[in-house]
Amino acid sequence: MANARLRAVFMRGGTSKAVMFRKEDLPAKPSDWDPIFLQVMGSPDPNGRQLDGMGGGISSLSKICIIGPPSRPDADVDYTFAQIGVHDTFVDYGANCGNMSSAVGPFALDEGMVTGPANGEATVRIHNTNTSKIIVARFPVEQGALAATGDIEIDGVGGKAAPIRLEFLEPGGARTGKLLPTGRAVDEFDIKGLGIVKASCVDAANPCVFVEASAVGQSGDELPDALDRDAVFLQHMEAIRCAASVKMGIAPDLDTARRMTGIPKVAMVSGPRAGRTLSGREITAADADIWVRMISVGQPHRATPITGAICLSVATRVPGSIPAQLSNANGPIRIAHPSGVTLVDAGVSISADGIAKADYGAVYRSARRLFEGNVVYRTTE
Template sequence: MRHQRLRAVFMRGGTSKAVMLRAEDLPADRGQWDAIFLHIMGSPDADGRQLDGMGGGVSSLSKVCVIGPPSRLDADVDYTFAQVAVREPLVDYGGNCGNMSSAVGPFALEEGLVPAPPDGEAVVRIHNTNTSKIIVARFPVAGGALAADGDFAIDGVAGRAAPIRLEFLDPGGARTGSLLPTGRACDELEAGDGEGAVAASCVDAANPCVFVAAADLGKTGAELADELEADAGFLERMERIRRAAAVRIGLAADPAAAARQGSVPKVAVVSAPQAAATLSGRRLAASDADICVRMISMGQPHRAVPITGAICLAVAARVPGTVPHRLCRAPAGPIRIAHPSGITLVDAAVGADGPGGALRARYGAVYRSARRLFEGRVLYRMP
């Protein structure tokens, strides 16, 4: 069978990379998308390297974004995110990728999907179809494209670039319809491993996440990815907790079903700010951060922090009674989140809908950067 060709752009968004596709170039039958995306990325790969595709062997480098015309009046484009598993023949559409969300606005502008101001600031309203939420991207434009130069730096990404502000509007209940899908700020979760219940906060903002105190699992919360990856028992328990949370919040009927949707909910251990090393060898002081997180993505320790996970963590830290609220040292204002690559600053607002009303996440905001790395055609073949 001859290779098929698709118009494609390869982009970095924050600390992730993805193949960017236009919806009009894909089959109208979405049932065909999985096979295309798997072959493009080089999955499944039992060796975990994705050498026969565009993937990079880790979850943050095994992503596809599909952008097309808006299906809502309050959006400029629709954006569908696909998380492609590395070792399994699995494509998960269960959640969004906040890092790659930063690439969607510039992609849409440079592809002519939205009007481009010759210079100044562009504002692109993005409808993420995975979560049915609106993300507003604001970024500088020079010569009708994302400004190539800037002085904004991201921990985990070399160099500096133009800043892209992402505003996640009304991010609560992205998948479950509720900010606190169990109805409580903290629950006792039984993971079914005979090790007893663990206190966990299930929060749904930008993406559903489950947060556990690192100390409750015998960790400091300052471990780097390689150390966590070497602890198979820890990763297995985190996955059991994630599956139990998926069932508790109604995303899966049973743990087996939860195993088939590995991207949501995300699971993380959190701790109070502390001195810690980063992947670059830089040392963070306890005073540099307000809370520490180590997040697991598709069964692998994340090298930084997923942006939707950071948004959810910041929102959770503003909800009294949650595990993050207890450990966070910032009572108000932006929250400095320490992760294996450094610090990510996130702003979030949570308030009640009137006296005695339910808590609602009003917004979560973060700055990222993005870069167009390659444009052309990507080859794939159908099985």
């Protein structure tokens, strides 16, 4: 065994953190990446802490981003996202991370992979290879890099930073090829212990399954720690996720769906209500248009994943869907989550034959370069 080193950057993007690699620094065969990524994150860890790596013991802190030259003419860079399991050896390339998408443009500019103004606004067209979708990132630049300060505050992240606008163009069908993979705004699933449960299966930015909180015995304002202790609730949500995965055509059967822990994401939603955030701040019924509690890789999120927020915003524009029935948004959509409120927007058009099409989804995030240098991993050479 010997130690090897790889050039890397550690960045925060939105409410997530990831180790960022230039594709040129990684082995030529993507099949050789997984063992490296698992070591870098410190997985698998039966203790769930990833102390032997860069991970933080939860899904939002166990991520890898690979940035390389564009493979299509309408993009400036290619971006591949990998979700790394905490307890297991699963490396999932099946979906994108919207939060980390906000770090890709500034990373590419810092690394000299794209050009931008010395001062002003940079625009970076990002091809996410996981979903084959284009994301346009716009952000302020000072002295050739992402502005060090700004006025945007993100719930779940302390302080203020420069705003990064992410525009997900035509996000529908990111994984399945259809905004509504089942062809319906609402489906019914027979779930052991619950009976018939109605859910909306929507594929925009990332495929997600939305179920009303009351259908799974919740009020909708529960905080992550309480949900994490509710084993029955988590089992029910996983059963819904797996059943929807098969129905959406993502997995061929339930066994495969259980192994594909990253997608689809599953969430419970509720209408405007009063509740508190993780910091104890009160959110009133007038502060948000819809509430969400999202689960990824079996863990309740402490904030809303951005691709999940984009998917939810699109879902609220789909006539008849469960989010559309619960939301009272007329303009931009305010999504309440455990860390606060996220503002998003979306456009959905309906064709003459009644087919819904997602035109766009947009959100504001922030990002920061935290560390640069080399990560160390072991090789058998």
